[in-house]
Amino acid sequence: MSPIKKIVALTAATLLTATLTACGGSTPPTNNTSGETGNSLTVWAWDPTFNVYAMKEAAKVYQKDHPDFSLNVVEIKWDDLQAKFTTLGQSGQTDQLPDIFLMQNNAFQKNVLSYPDMFADYDKAGVDFSQYPASVVNYSTVDGHNYGLPFDNGAAIAAYRTDVLEQAGYSIKDFTDITWDEFTTKAKDVLAKTGKPLLSGQAGTADMIMMMLQSAGASLFDKEGHPTIVDNDALIKVIDTYKGLLSEGVFQAVNTWDEYIGTFVNDSVAGVVNGCWILGSIQSANDQSGKWGITDLPKLTGLSSATNYSANGGSSWAISANANYDLAADFLKATFAGSTDLYETILPSSGALANWLPAGKSQAYAQPQPFFDNEAIYTKIVDYAAKAPSNNTGAYYYEALAAVSAAVTKVTSGTDLATALQEAQNTVEFAMK
Amino acid sequence: MSTIAPTKPNPTDPPTSSTPPGRREPRRRSVATPPGDSRHRTRRSTVLGLERRHSLTGWAFLIPAAALIAILNFWPMIEAFILSLETGKGARLHLSEPLWLNYTRLFNDDLFRLTLGNTLIYLVVQVPIMLVLALILAMLLNDPHLRFKSFWRTAIFLPCAVSLVSYSLVFRTLFANDGFVNDTLMGLHLINEPIQCLANTGTARVVIILGLLWRWTGYNMVFYLAALQNLDYSTFEAARIDGAGPVKTFFHVAIPQLKPMIVLTAIMSTNGTLQLFDESWNLTAGGPANTTMSMSHYLYNLAFFNNPNVGYASALSYAILILVAILALIQMKVADRRD
Numbered sequence: 001m002s003p004i005k006k007i008v009a010l011t012a013a014t015l016l017t018a019t020l021t022a023c024g025g026s027t028p029p030t031n032n033t034s035g036e037t038g039n040s041l042t043v044w045a046w047d048p049t050f051n052v053y054a055m056k057e058a059a060k061v062y063q064k065d066h067p068d069f070s071l072n073v074v075e076i077k078w079d080d081l082q083a084k085f086t087t088l089g090q091s092g093q094t095d096q097l098p099d100i101f102l103m104q105n106n107a108f109q110k111n112v113l114s115y116p117d118m119f120a121d122y123d124k125a126g127v128d129f130s131q132y133p134a135s136v137v138n139y140s141t142v143d144g145h146n147y148g149l150p151f152d153n154g155a156a157i158a159a160y161r162t163d164v165l166e167q168a169g170y171s172i173k174d175f176t177d178i179t180w181d182e183f184t185t186k187a188k189d190v191l192a193k194t195g196k197p198l199l200s201g202q203a204g205t206a207d208m209i210m211m212m213l214q215s216a217g218a219s220l221f222d223k224e225g226h227p228t229i230v231d232n233d234a235l236i237k238v239i240d241t242y243k244g245l246l247s248e249g250v251f252q253a254v255n256t257w258d259e260y261i262g263t264f265v266n267d268s269v270a271g272v273v274n275g276c277w278i279l280g281s282i283q284s285a286n287d288q289s290g291k292w293g294i295t296d297l298p299k300l301t302g303l304s305s306a307t308n309y310s311a312n313g314g315s316s317w318a319i320s321a322n323a324n325y326d327l328a329a330d331f332l333k334a335t336f337a338g339s340t341d342l343y344e345t346i347l348p349s350s351g352a353l354a355n356w357l358p359a360g361k362s363q364a365y366a367q368p369q370p371f372f373d374n375e376a377i378y379t380k381i382v383d384y385a386a387k388a389p390s391n392n393t394g395a396y397y398y399e400a401l402a403a404v405s406a407a408v409t410k411v412t413s414g415t416d417l418a419t420a421l422q423e424a425q426n427t428v429e430f431a432m433k
Numbered sequence: 434m435s436t437i438a439p440t441k442p443n444p445t446d447p448p449t450s451s452t453p454p455g456r457r458e459p460r461r462r463s464v465a466t467p468p469g470d471s472r473h474r475t476r477r478s479t480v481l482g483l484e485r486r487h488s489l490t491g492w493a494f495l496i497p498a499a500a501l502i503a504i505l506n507f508w509p510m511i512e513a514f515i516l517s518l519e520t521g522k523g524a525r526l527h528l529s530e531p532l533w534l535n536y537t538r539l540f541n542d543d544l545f546r547l548t549l550g551n552t553l554i555y556l557v558v559q560v561p562i563m564l565v566l567a568l569i570l571a572m573l574l575n576d577p578h579l580r581f582k583s584f585w586r587t588a589i590f591l592p593c594a595v596s597l598v599s600y601s602l603v604f605r606t607l608f609a610n611d612g613f614v615n616d617t618l619m620g621l622h623l624i625n626e627p628i629q630c631l632a633n634t635g636t637a638r639v640v641i642i643l644g645l646l647w648r649w650t651g652y653n654m655v656f657y658l659a660a661l662q663n664l665d666y667s668t669f670e671a672a673r674i675d676g677a678g679p680v681k682t683f684f685h686v687a688i689p690q691l692k693p694m695i696v697l698t699a700i701m702s703t704n705g706t707l708q709l710f711d712e713s714w715n716l717t718a719g720g721p722a723n724t725t726m727s728m729s730h731y732l733y734n735l736a737f738f739n740n741p742n743v744g745y746a747s748a749l750s751y752a753i754l755i756l757v758a759i760l761a762l763i764q765m766k767v768a769d770r771r772d
Contacts, residue, residue, distance in 0.1 A: 083737045090524050090743055110740050114523030203632045204720035255631040259609055399739050406722035413633075413721075427544060431739065 040070040041328055042098035046078045050280075051102055051151060051315065054346045058335035061342045065334070078104060082111075089115030099323035100332070103148060105139035105314045110395045112142045120319045122146040125329035127337045135390035136355050140316045148316030149332050150355035154275040155385035156211050156310040159282060160198065162293045162373060164270035168193040172293035177308055180212075180241045183298040187250035190270065198271035199245060200263040203253040206405040207312055210391075211273065212238040215310035216303045217389035220400040220428075227400055227432070229407075229425040230418075237300055239408060239417060246412055273297060275312035276353055276381050283371050290370065294377045296384060309387040314355070353381055396432055403427040517747035526744060535748035545749065547723055548731040551638070551713075555727070556706045559642045564698060566650050568691075571657035572683060577666075586658070589651040597648070601715035604644045605631065634724040637717050641725055644712055649705070653698045660694040661687070696768040700761045707757050728753055 045051040052073050059071035076084065081101065088096050089111075097118060103111060112119055122129075123145060129137050132150050140148025162172055168190040175186065187198040201208050213219065218234030221227055229235065245251035252269055254260050263269040265285040272278055282292060296308040317336060319328045335342050336356065343359035346352045348367070354360060360382035368374040394400070403424035410420040517536070520529035529535060539545050574585055592600070607613045608630040615627040630636045668690070672682045688695070710729040713719055719726030728749065736746040 079738075086737050086741050090741065092524055114741055117524075203629070204718070204722065253629075253632065254610055255629070256605060256609060258606075259611070262611075395740060402723075402734075402739075405720075409720065409722035423543075430542060430544075431742075433538075 038324070039066070039068050039327070040072065041100060041324065041331060042072045042074065044074050044076050044081055044098045044101035046076055046081060046102065048075055050277075050350050050352060053350050054151070054342075054352050057345050058331070058339075058342055061335050061339050061345075062331050069331075071331075074098065082107065085111065085115070085118070089118050092117075094118060094320070094322045097320040097322040099320060099328045101318055101320060102151065102315050103140075103318050105136070105148075105150075105154065105316055106393050106397050106401075108140040108148055108316065108318075109142060109393050110397065112140075112147050113395045116142075118321050119147050120321050120323055120325055122149065122319070122329070124325075125319070125333060127329075127333050131337070131357050132355050133357070133386050133388065135311065135388050136314060136316075136385070138390045139314070139393060140318070148318050149336055150314065150316045151336060151352075152277060152314055153353040153355045153381070153385050154277065154311040154314030155353070155381050155388055156215070156274065156297055156312050157272075157276045157278075157294050157381060157384065158297050159272045159278075159292055159294050161196075161264075161270040161288070161291055163291045164194050164196055165190065165293075172295055175298075176295040178298050179301045179306075180245075180298045181301050184241075184244055184248055184250060187245075187271075188248055191248075191250055194270070196268065196270040197250050197252045198269070199250060199273060200252040200254060200260055200269040202257060202260050203255060204405055204409050206401050206408060208251075208273065209235075209238055209242055209404060209408060210401065211275075211297070211310045211312050212241065212300060214389060214391040215297055215307050216300050217305045217307070218303075219392040219394075220404060221392050221394035221396070223392070225394045225396075227396070227425055227428040229400065229404060229428060230421050232421075234300070234303055234305075235404075235421070236417065237303060239411060241300065242408065243412060275314065276384075277313060279377075280350075288371075290373055292372050294372055294375070294380060305389070307387065307389055309384050309389065311385070311388045311391065347378065353378060353385075355385065357382070357386065396428060399431040400424075400428050513747045513750060516744055517751050519744040521744070523741060529744065535745045536752075538745060539748060539752055544723060544726075544731060545728075545752075548726045548728045551725060552707055552709060552728045554638060555642060555645065555709060556703060559645050560699065560702045560706060562642075563646050563650050563702065564653060564695065566646070567653035567698070568657055568688075568695075570650065570654045571661055572687060574654070574658060575661045586655075590655055591651065592648050593652045595648070597711035598715050600648055601644065601712050604640060604647075605716050608636075608640050631717055632721055634721060637721060637725045641712050641716055644716060645706070645709075649702065653702065656694055656698050657691060660691050664690050692768060696764055699764050699768070703760050703764065704757050707753055707760075 043055050045055055047053075052075050055071065055073050059069070059073075062071075063069050081103075085101070088094065094117060127146070127149060129146055136150040136153070137146065140146060140150070158175065160172060160175055165171060165175070170186060170190065175183065178186075183198075191197055199208075213234055216234045216238075218232065218238075220229055220232070220235070242251070246253060252263060254263060261281050261284075264272055264282065265288075267288075272282060282288075297310055299308045300306040317332055319325060319332070340359050340362045343352075343354040343356065344362050344364040347354075347364050359365070360379065365378040365382060366376045367378075369377050406427075407420040407424040410423075411417050516526075518528055518532050519526040520534060521527050531537075570589060573579070574582060574589070579585070609615070610627045610629060614630070615624075618624045619627065628636065630640055664687070668686055669682060672686045677685065708729050709727040710733065713725060713727040713730040714733070717725040719730055732746050732749045732753075735742050735749065
């Protein structure tokens with residue numbers, strides 16, 4: 001008995017000590033002394049192959065003119081970044097913030113309104129925001145002040161397997177500048193002839209709904225920020241269209257993100273409609289090289305504001321209240337808002353598309369892409385981005401998104417549309433109380 | 434720094450957060466009973482001095498642990514209670530008007546009611562099944578003639594060593610449309626089309642309950658096994674000599690003697706299930722249409738994912754605490770007839 005007890009006690013003691021040391025040990029790195037040091041910046045971003053990589057390349061560009069500049073990029077997943085940011089904002093510990101951090105465009109309004117003291121605006125940064133698409137700048141603009149420098153482009157694309165379309169007697173042109181009604185007819189034909197649906201998506205998420213909604217310039221909120229989920233003609237049209245896609249079998253619903261990626265990588269679905277960042281996943285299927293084509297989205301019928309363009313996702317760089325402001329602003333201005341070189345470097349290796357319009361004129365964007373049948377797809381996408389209508393996210397975007405997702409799930413399993421939307425409206429109104 | 438969730442300081446491992454009463458026993462005894470030789474030596478000093486010295490020694494041992502619990506557990510709980518009376522946007526909080534605003538808000542919150550219902554379904558369905566299974570397994574493995582006993586014990590306990598997140602992800606993959614379960618059922622020609630397990634409320638809840646059973650049954654079995662080994666085997670032999678079959682032995686000999694342990698595991702499981710988070714977050718992400726979301730998942734969304742409403746989230750955490758307390762009290766009253 002007693003040796004076992006000793007071992008247990010020892011283990012417990014060791015564990016306790018280890019935990020305490022771990023807690024103590026982890027404090028110094030997070031406690032970045034960003035404001036004080038003259039030539040270094042700390043940055044939070046989440047994707048090592050995408051935004052973290054782009055940031056590191058930006059540092060290299062900046063170092064050419066500022067040899068003693070150094071940059072420390074800390075990799076934090078978005079969910080963790082949001083949780084950490086909320087915790088810091090709640091406890092008022094702004095000194096724990098890095099100089100620059102990346103934020104999802106959809107979360108920008110909420111975070112600026114909840115924790116304005118955590119941000120420094122771009123008023124004195126000298127960045128020309130007219131060189132960005134207005135729809136993207138609006139995400140991070142609060143009361144006329146810019147809080148975010150748009151980074152990655154969430155312009156929506158429709159990508160189709162050209163070989164499958166050909167098999168059914170279609171080409172990519174037949175799917176360009178069409179309406180969702182035409183799309184459904186043609187996709188049914190493709191399904192009948194090839195057995196492959198043209199679209200897939202995660203059940204219970206509203207990505208597709210939001211893209212359709214934004215393509216008509218509509219949103220879940222009015223200008224004053226009140227939820228407009230009930231009596232929203234565009235939303236009703238969108239849900240009807242979506243329901244039609246599901247019931248006709250041309251949209252395959254799956255449970256998880258991995259399954260969703262799997263549907264088109266594994267050949268079971270022959271098309272994708274999503275933000276252009278999905279290109280990275282599409283290109284992971286090497287055997288499908290040369291078999292993909294890109295075009296614009298189908299548009300909604302019966303709405304005067306309907307377009308063939310939309311967006312999904314995207315993120316922007318924020319300067320924190322704890323930043324070495326002049327250095328951070330100058331760095332961002334010289335790189336993400338002023339260096340074509342940077343965008344030329346990061347485009348081919350990470351597919352990071354610029355929101356900065358001057359970069360779209362660069363030669364790198366006009367390069368033909370072998371994977372997409374030697375088409376210069378990036379020039380096309382930059383063009384789509386400029387045409388995408390703006391989306392009013394509001395501070396309660398995530399609540400509304402969750403409520404509408406739930407409503408759509410209920411509608412597809414038989415609940416009356418008006419009832420489901422009224423419930424969603426109530427949920428969002430309750431959250432805003 | 435304040436914590437918003439006093440009842441779930443570590444949601445990843447609910448049952449360990451409550452110390453089983455049994456473990457406290459030895460510590461108290463070692464403090465209370467002074468070693469024999471020191472009693473002899475200190476007889477010369479006054480009785481008061483002796484008692485004082487002993488009690489001081491006791492306190493010296495107690496203080497570090499007590500201080501840690503007070504600082505890391507009780508203080509955040511008090512802070513969270515104050516927070517639950519506050520309202521406001523972001524960090525600009527002020528006392529709400531009336532003070533109990535966040536608590537009355539709970540009664541009008543459809544999502545809270547839904548998540549409460551979900552959690553209670555898990556509780557009512559999963560905990561009894563799990564405890565009965567654990568009891569049966571413990572009885573089987575307590576058989577002295579069983580071969581490869583330690584292998585079985587380890588195998589059944591092993592799921593507990595798996596991280597909650599990893600097993601949730603594995604279950605999600607198992608029950609995917611093209612996952613193992615659907616493939617097997619299709620292969621056996623039991624179904625023609627894959628069942629969308631995670632897209633329907635009923636099946637998604639069943640998957641979560643299956644996951645919970647897999648993960649926690651072995652854990653509870655170990656408690657029963659430990660208790661069974663402390664029982665006098667002669668009571669079982671006596672029952673057998675008296676002609677009782679295995680079923681009668683189980684109900685009339687084993688269960689009455691295991692009662693304290695059953696109460697303990699029931700309270701721990703109730704506590705753990707009410708704080709369920711990882712499975713809801715990772716396995717089903719709360720879907721479809723929030724019908725598998727647990728209370729703690731909703732709490733997390735309120736505090737971190739949606740517009741931060743920490744006051745309300747704290748009130749919700751207190752609601753969970755009160756529920757755990759009430760259920761534990763009922764279980765203790767119902768089961769404990771010793772006094």
